[in-house]
Amino acid sequence: MTQEQMTGAKMVVEALKDQGVEVVFGYPGGAVLPIYDEIFQQNHIRHVLVRHEQGAVHAAEGYARSTGKPGVCLVTSGPGATNAVTGLTDALMDSIPIVVLTGQVPTFMIGNDAFQEADTVGITRPCTKHNWLVRETDKLSETIHQAFHVAVTGRPGPVLVDIPKDVQFADGGYTRPEDVKSHYAPQTKGDMAVIEALVDVIETAERPVIYSGGGVINSGDKASSLLRQLVDMTGFPITSTLMGLGAYPANGKSWLGMLGMHGLYEANLAMHDCDLMINVGARFDDRITGRVQDFSPRSIKAHIDIDPSSINKVIRVELPIIGDVAVVLEDLLTVWKARGAKTNAPAVRDWWAQIEEWRKVDCLKYTQKGKVIKPQHALVRLEELTKDHPKRYICTEVGQHQMWAAQYLNFNEPNRWMTSGGLGTMGYGFPSSIGVQMAHPDGLVINVAGEASWLMNMQEMGTAVQFNLPVKQFILNNERLGMVRQWQELLHGERYSQSWSEALPDFVKLAEAFGAKGIRIESPDDLDEGIKEMLAHDGPVIVDCLVEKHENCFPMIPSGEPHNSMILGENVDTSTAIKEGGGVLV
Amino acid sequence: MSQLDIKKGTSKHSAYDLRDPHSTTIERHTLAVVVDNEAGVLARVIGLFSGRGYNIESLTVAEIDHTGHRSRITVVTTGTAAVIEQIKAQLGRIVPVHEVHDLTTEGPSVERELALFKVTGTGDARVEALRLADIFRANVVDSTLQSFTFEVTGTSEKIDAFAELMWPLGLTEIARTGVVALSRSERAS
Numbered sequence: 001m002t003q004e005q006m007t008g009a010k011m012v013v014e015a016l017k018d019q020g021v022e023v024v025f026g027y028p029g030g031a032v033l034p035i036y037d038e039i040f041q042q043n044h045i046r047h048v049l050v051r052h053e054q055g056a057v058h059a060a061e062g063y064a065r066s067t068g069k070p071g072v073c074l075v076t077s078g079p080g081a082t083n084a085v086t087g088l089t090d091a092l093m094d095s096i097p098i099v100v101l102t103g104q105v106p107t108f109m110i111g112n113d114a115f116q117e118a119d120t121v122g123i124t125r126p127c128t129k130h131n132w133l134v135r136e137t138d139k140l141s142e143t144i145h146q147a148f149h150v151a152v153t154g155r156p157g158p159v160l161v162d163i164p165k166d167v168q169f170a171d172g173g174y175t176r177p178e179d180v181k182s183h184y185a186p187q188t189k190g191d192m193a194v195i196e197a198l199v200d201v202i203e204t205a206e207r208p209v210i211y212s213g214g215g216v217i218n219s220g221d222k223a224s225s226l227l228r229q230l231v232d233m234t235g236f237p238i239t240s241t242l243m244g245l246g247a248y249p250a251n252g253k254s255w256l257g258m259l260g261m262h263g264l265y266e267a268n269l270a271m272h273d274c275d276l277m278i279n280v281g282a283r284f285d286d287r288i289t290g291r292v293q294d295f296s297p298r299s300i301k302a303h304i305d306i307d308p309s310s311i312n313k314v315i316r317v318e319l320p321i322i323g324d325v326a327v328v329l330e331d332l333l334t335v336w337k338a339r340g341a342k343t344n345a346p347a348v349r350d351w352w353a354q355i356e357e358w359r360k361v362d363c364l365k366y367t368q369k370g371k372v373i374k375p376q377h378a379l380v381r382l383e384e385l386t387k388d389h390p391k392r393y394i395c396t397e398v399g400q401h402q403m404w405a406a407q408y409l410n411f412n413e414p415n416r417w418m419t420s421g422g423l424g425t426m427g428y429g430f431p432s433s434i435g436v437q438m439a440h441p442d443g444l445v446i447n448v449a450g451e452a453s454w455l456m457n458m459q460e461m462g463t464a465v466q467f468n469l470p471v472k473q474f475i476l477n478n479e480r481l482g483m484v485r486q487w488q489e490l491l492h493g494e495r496y497s498q499s500w501s502e503a504l505p506d507f508v509k510l511a512e513a514f515g516a517k518g519i520r521i522e523s524p525d526d527l528d529e530g531i532k533e534m535l536a537h538d539g540p541v542i543v544d545c546l547v548e549k550h551e552n553c554f555p556m557i558p559s560g561e562p563h564n565s566m567i568l569g570e571n572v573d574t575s576t577a578i579k580e581g582g583g584v585l586v
Numbered sequence: 587m588s589q590l591d592i593k594k595g596t597s598k599h600s601a602y603d604l605r606d607p608h609s610t611t612i613e614r615h616t617l618a619v620v621v622d623n624e625a626g627v628l629a630r631v632i633g634l635f636s637g638r639g640y641n642i643e644s645l646t647v648a649e650i651d652h653t654g655h656r657s658r659i660t661v662v663t664t665g666t667a668a669v670i671e672q673i674k675a676q677l678g679r680i681v682p683v684h685e686v687h688d689l690t691t692e693g694p695s696v697e698r699e700l701a702l703f704k705v706t707g708t709g710d711a712r713v714e715a716l717r718l719a720d721i722f723r724a725n726v727v728d729s730t731l732q733s734f735t736f737e738v739t740g741t742s743e744k745i746d747a748f749a750e751l752m753w754p755l756g757l758t759e760i761a762r763t764g765v766v767a768l769s770r771s772e773r774a775s
Contacts, residue, residue, distance in 0.1 A: 121626060129681065130681040133626075150681055155679075308679070309672065312668065312672070
């Protein structure tokens with residue numbers, strides 16, 4: 001087999017082309033100059049110049065999350081690589097497939113504390129799914145193809161390829177993707193015996209609940225469609241984690257709403273009282289389980305997950321099914337149909353009646369009165385004015401606004417909701433929205449933000465303006481680190497240590513300083529008009545929506561409590577909400 | 587527990603399911619991990635243990651197949667049944683890891699460790715050290731007029747026992763390899 005000879009730098013571009021990459025998010029520097037030189041001389045791959053490497057990685061995450069394709073970043077050695085670490089960890093926690101290419105000092109200088117040298121593979125080893133340092137140009141293209149394979153196969157995740165500068169300059173043979181073999185092939189097909197056993201219990205369950213997660217989205221559109229079939233055929237109630245929103249439509253008749261720490265009352269009580277829990281692609285995260293010892297104490301639990309280490313890690317399950325959600329659900333539905341299976345319909349009807357009772361609590365109720373905008377109300381109006389857009393994508397930062405967005409915005413399709421779930425990275429949303437807009441030029445991309453989170457990556461205004469990306473930055477400005485403030489109220493005697501945002505910029509002027517549009521919304525009467533103005537503008541917009549400063553995010557399962565000890569919304573005494581012992585948890 | 591029944595035999599975790607999953611009893615397991623012999627692979631394994639707070643009692647690693655670029659890591663670890671299962675699952679998801687075997691639960695296995703002992707002394711103590719070494723089938727691999735260096739092979743317990751006897755006789759230094767182990771089945775584990 002004759003291989004085409006080329007420089008390592010050219011190989012990088014060829015490999016990205018062969019992998020079908022259209023966009024690279026990056027920032028140049030000394031150790032990647034040869035690759036940037038190749039990028040300059042071609043027109044296949046668009047390069048989006050971010051303003052900070054963390055932004056590049058979050059943008060790639062947004063791109064990946066909204067398309068199902070891997071996102072790609074290119075950054076330089078040393079500080080370029082270390083700035084990427086937060087994004088890598090974020091992608092690892094949320095199982096987002098991204099490929100990060102880093103420059104490195106030349107091989108003969110590695111270990112000499114050279115200028116802009118860092119032990120990138122060492123630093124990123126615990127925050128990537130896998131990483132490689134390429135020491136020979138002959139191995140470079142093969143390694144990049146392997147990296148893409150690992151990023152998207154099995155449980156997706158971030159990978160990193162570290163490329164020394166001399167490897168970029170040297171010539172080597174280019175290996176095509178089809179000539180690369182990989183042993184990495186996690187099990188995708190579930191154990192049929194366990195799937196049969198699951199159908200058995202689906203037939204007899206009296207109080208079932210389906211609890212789906214980000215794994216359904218990662219598995220692809222087919223998984224979402226099979227999940228909808230499963231729900232329709234069984235009539236079982238379904239709830240979802242933060243990461244799984246949209247896999248089952250919020251307008252579907254079996255939808256309970258999100259579960260977890262700030263999940264809906266009916267969803268959490270259904271989880272607590274069920275007799276059969278079917279976990280589809282979620283991982284029993286601590287935001288979901290609350291106190292593990294009291295988690296859904298009377299249920300049989302089935303767990304479909306592609307990662308064997310997720311099984312029995314937090315919650316012991318009776319029916320573990322290791323496999324890809326789409327493959328397993330397809331087998332499950334085949335068995336179901338072949339048997340002509342039926343559910344215990346009268347019992348399930350009673351169960352729904354119970355759920356409807358819980359639903360009457362109306363846990364998301366809020367009252368908008370007076371001249372100050374309630375953040376919930378802002379989101380309800382945003383939902384109302386944007387829900388009919390056929391291509392609406394929502395990103396968020398991290399904090400109260402994120403939870404309110406999850407509660408009050410509805411997602412009827414997968415890949416429309418980009419949020420930092422596992423790591424909880426403030427500063428995720430804005431760059432992520434840039435990645436989403438690059439992938440969907442005609443999409444309506446809104447980043448629901450808090451002012452503190454948004455400031456963490458505000459430099460990306462430059463990127464948004466340069467590429468004329470009409471991303472809408474919808475900032476719920478309470479001049480507080482709202483979630484921190486809420487916890488200080490509940491847990492630390494209302495001593496609000498460092499949790500307010502002083503010396504905030506004028507966001508309208510800030511937008512204008514970058515050459516973008518700024519809108520301030522100060523009163524409930526201006527809300528609709530402000531949102532419409534934001535939607536009408538063809539370009540990046542910052543909306544500074546001033547909201548109630550001391551609003552708490554409810555419902556809430558206080559740390560260290562089980563699902564049936566939720567704090568509900570208005571007029572509750574929160575002074576004793578978190579008991580001794582719960583305070584050490586985050 | 588739920589009223590729902592699950593058919594017997596539908597769960598595949600044989601030995602694990604026989605034990606109490608919530609047991610707090612600490613178990614000691616010997617794991618064999620076959621990995622690609624590539625840069626950083628040992629750091630990945632060790633980083634997994636330190637990062638997730640698992641114990642390492644001993645760890646040995648060496649290349650076992652030069653042409654196939656494979657190394658075998660033998661790691662002795664301790665934890666509850668649930669923790670041991672989690673360790674194995676976590677090891678299994680490391681990309682360059684090909685196989686993970688729990689030699690403690692997957693049928694009988696043999697374990698050996700090699701140690702070198704330096705025992706310094708003269709007179710009766712020196713003679714006694716030599717006699718005990720004979721009982722333990724330890725070989726003298728080096729000597730000076732004031733010291734012996736013994737090589738002893740066996741289970742970790744045997745090496746512990748030998749060390750205990752040697753301390754009063756002038757044991758000054760020990761080097762141990764850590765455990766290596768193979769299953770006793772006729773096939774590769």
